[in-house]
Amino acid sequence: MIKSFKFCPNCGHSINNFDFRRMSCNNCDLVYYQNVAAAVAVILKKEDKILFTVRNKEPKKGMLDLAGGFIDPDESAERSCQRELEEELGVTIPLEDFNYFTSQPNNYEYKGIPYKTCDLAFVADFPEKEIILEKEEIAEIKWISINDINLNDIGFDSLKRVVEMYIASLK
Structure with missing residues (x-):
């Protein structure tokens, strides 16, 4: 789980959508994948x-x-x-x-x-x-x-x- 990201690295908006493999930002639509x-x-x-x-x-x-x-x-x-x-x-x-x-x-x-x-x-x-x-x-x-x-x-x-x-x- 991406527990270390609380804010979007692209726009700085608060992050609340993340699961085991990815995080997404509702504000700018960035999707960040936690690749191996x-x-x-x-x-x-x-x-x-x-x-x-x-x-x-x-x-x-x-x-x-x-x-x-x-x-x-x-x-x-x-x-x-x-x-x-x-x-x-x-x-x-x-x-x-x-x-x-x-x-x-x-x-x-x-x-x-x-x-x-x-x-x-x-x-x-x-x-x-x-x-x-x-x-x-x-x-x-x-x-x-x-x-x-x-x-x-x-x-x-x-x-x-x-x-x-x-x-x-x-x-």
Whole structure:
């Protein structure tokens, strides 16, 4: 639900017509659709372990996450994976090494504004390179064995489902 808009961004008139996906203004006839934002998450694997990041800011500060983020305009999902790993971990992986795994819907609330996202999950082998953390976003990394992963430690429900599906796919 678009709970953050009380006034039309076009004419400033008070808004009272909105539902799960759209808002409309009776004064100027603007219709604003809350489209889904695309995001990526990368399961970086090494032997029987997955690399998790620990979030250093809200939402879900202090919880486990997978490296990734929002897809920029005019960017492919694979390029977004590559860019996010470069930004967050200082690691470059060739585009062809990202293998699509699954997607999951997510609710991402940032500074009181709810975003509906579609999280595209990819799998890649860790390239055995030095990690240089982007400290503003990531507090630390953790390599966790598949058998020791506690899904409740993962911040976002979409990524809990992704990791759960990934673990099941290995059996």
